[in-house]
Amino acid sequence: MIEYEWLHLNRDAREKGKVKEVLHPDFKEFGKSGKVYDKTDISDIKLDGDEYEIHEFLEYSLSDDCKLCTYTLYSITKNSVTNRSSIWKYYEDDWKLLFHQGTEKAI
Numbered sequence: 001m002i003e004y005e006w007l008h009l010n011r012d013a014r015e016k017g018k019v020k021e022v023l024h025p026d027f028k029e030f031g032k033s034g035k036v037y038d039k040t041d042i043s044d045i046k047l048d049g050d051e052y053e054i055h056e057f058l059e060y061s062l063s064d065d066c067k068l069c070t071y072t073l074y075s076i077t078k079n080s081v082t083n084r085s086s087i088w089k090y091y092e093d094d095w096k097l098l099f100h101q102g103t104e105k106a107i
Contacts, residue, residue, distance in 0.1 A: 024096035
């Protein structure tokens, strides 16, 4: 599942529209700013060029076709940290991102 998370965070994948391929039709995201996004908004979200590291990645099986992933995302570039959570749903023969949230973490 971590490979799917990296795709969601990849600036080139967003700019080329590839990230939409892994989004569930009912996708929703609560951004770290508090703004709420859906699948149609994703191509308009410009990711920065930060270098990231994922730490403390955990995957929980909620059911046979649903997983919860949690992790801490470190921006090496900005020296910032966010807690992340995602719900992935198996849909049309692949894992699709149903929900994502990022919350700033005090350092």
